Amino acid sequence: MTTAEALNWPSSTHRCNGGLVTTELEQIRVDTADLVVGMYVCGLDRPWEESPYPLQGIEVRTDEDIRALRELCKFVYIDRRRELAGGHRRLLTLAQGDRREKRFLRGAAYADTVHVPEEVPKARVALQATCELLDRIYADVASGRELSVEYVEQVVRPLVASVLRSADAFLFLEGMRQHDNYTYSHAIGCGALAAAFGRHLGLPEDTILSLATGGLLMDVGKTRLPERLLKHVGPLWPKEMEVVRGHVAHGLDIVRGGGIQDPDVLDAVRTHHERYDGSGYPDHLAGDAIPMAGRLLAIIDSYDAMCSVRPHRAAVSRHKAMHEIYRARDTLYQAELVEQFQVCLGVYPTGSRVELSTGEVAVVMEQNLVRRLRPSVLLISTPDKQPLEKFRVLDLLNQADADDRIEITRALAIDDYDIDTAGFLATA
Numbered sequence: 001m002t003t004a005e006a007l008n009w010p011s012s013t014h015r016c017n018g019g020l021v022t023t024e025l026e027q028i029r030v031d032t033a034d035l036v037v038g039m040y041v042c043g044l045d046r047p048w049e050e051s052p053y054p055l056q057g058i059e060v061r062t063d064e065d066i067r068a069l070r071e072l073c074k075f076v077y078i079d080r081r082r083e084l085a086g087g088h089r090r091l092l093t094l095a096q097g098d099r100r101e102k103r104f105l106r107g108a109a110y111a112d113t114v115h116v117p118e119e120v121p122k123a124r125v126a127l128q129a130t131c132e133l134l135d136r137i138y139a140d141v142a143s144g145r146e147l148s149v150e151y152v153e154q155v156v157r158p159l160v161a162s163v164l165r166s167a168d169a170f171l172f173l174e175g176m177r178q179h180d181n182y183t184y185s186h187a188i189g190c191g192a193l194a195a196a197f198g199r200h201l202g203l204p205e206d207t208i209l210s211l212a213t214g215g216l217l218m219d220v221g222k223t224r225l226p227e228r229l230l231k232h233v234g235p236l237w238p239k240e241m242e243v244v245r246g247h248v249a250h251g252l253d254i255v256r257g258g259g260i261q262d263p264d265v266l267d268a269v270r271t272h273h274e275r276y277d278g279s280g281y282p283d284h285l286a287g288d289a290i291p292m293a294g295r296l297l298a299i300i301d302s303y304d305a306m307c308s309v310r311p312h313r314a315a316v317s318r319h320k321a322m323h324e325i326y327r328a329r330d331t332l333y334q335a336e337l338v339e340q341f342q343v344c345l346g347v348y349p350t351g352s353r354v355e356l357s358t359g360e361v362a363v364v365m366e367q368n369l370v371r372r373l374r375p376s377v378l379l380i381s382t383p384d385k386q387p388l389e390k391f392r393v394l395d396l397l398n399q400a401d402a403d404d405r406i407e408i409t410r411a412l413a414i415d416d417y418d419i420d421t422a423g424f425l426a427t428a
Contacts, residue, residue, distance in 0.1 A: 030078050046072075116166055160209050191212045213265060306325075
């Protein structure tokens with residue numbers, strides 16, 4: 001039984017055929033051994049001048065095209081958005097062993113149907129409901145009551161629906177929220193990131209629902225741990241670490257006890273601390289032995305944890321967190337998935353705090369799919385870092401004064417400056 005069945009969700013593939021038009025060149029590195037007819041090659045592992053191709057772009061229409069590229073290159077870059085009609089629509093970055101996991105093959109083409117300002121009111125309602133219901137879920141479990149499948153459905157459905165309408169709105173508002181409780185904030189962040197990553201990979205909607213559910217619930221077992229260990233500052237003793245790692249088994253008991261039998265949700269809870277090189281826990285699984293849901297959520301879990309304020313360490317910027325994840329590709333995390341996660345979030349992920357060339361602090365509001373270094377941002381401070389009375393939007397791509405362009409100079413951690421943005425949620 002899948003989560004869709006357990007929660008009475010329809011199992012369907014979401015396709016956005018209308019909506020906003022984007023001209024983003026979404027490059028994915030692919031070994032030429034994995035090329036298939038229907039792909040569009042937009043880059044080589046060498047300069048185009050060193051190839052026999054007169055144009056910088058190749059439509060792979062025949063097996064002969066594939067053979068020629070394999071003789072010339074070890075890897076190429078393909079553009080997802082220019083796949084040919086009838087081409088193979090599958091997730092290119094999965095290892096060979098994953099192709100048996102049919103629910104993770106790419107089966108949908110998503111596009112924003114609204115801009116962020118239009119989606120923000122609905123995303124705000126979804127975020128508030130998520131916070132309230134998740135607090136209720138964790139309180140119920142902590143007091144010994146069973147996990148409520150009904151509450152889980154009420155949390156996940158609006159969240160995923162918002163992310164499918166707009167890739168940025170929910171993540172933007174989540175970045176504006178006051179993050180007082182790490183456990184709840186981390187759960188919301190991971191659920192939203194799982195939905196966004198699933199959308200980016202073109203996964204079926206029911207699989208995205210499952211991944212988002214896994215992100216929200218994978219640490220629910222921590223409700224059964226002593227609070228002193230969760231708030232402990234400094235290294236834990238080996239026996240204390242063993243207790244903390246027990247949250248995985250507790251989480252499985254809680255999720256199963258609530259009647260959720262979806263294998264992707266169970267895999268996320270069970271394996272999100274496994275690592276690609278076998279160094280994780282609890283079972284020291286490695287490579288393809290880790291279910292795909294676990295490999296995806298391992299990246300998301302680590303990334304969001306690094307961006308969050310913890311009792312034992314300060315937060316880092318989302319930009320730096322992505323850099324750390326990238327450095328660990330092919331050791332802690334599957335390289336192809338890390339590369340896709342990087343493409344999904346962009347150079348300055350939505351919800352990031354950044355400092356501009358004017359000295360002003362801003363929050364990344366909406367990605368510019370043509371120029372990733374020039375997103376739309378929400379200005380939240382004056383040049384001397386004083387909070388603005390009224391926040392305002394600035395599109396870094398379309399600026400009136402072309403000779404004096406404002407640019408992002410550096411990424412900031414959530415606690416770099418004491419600028420409260422939580423009030424924005426009440427008026428958004």
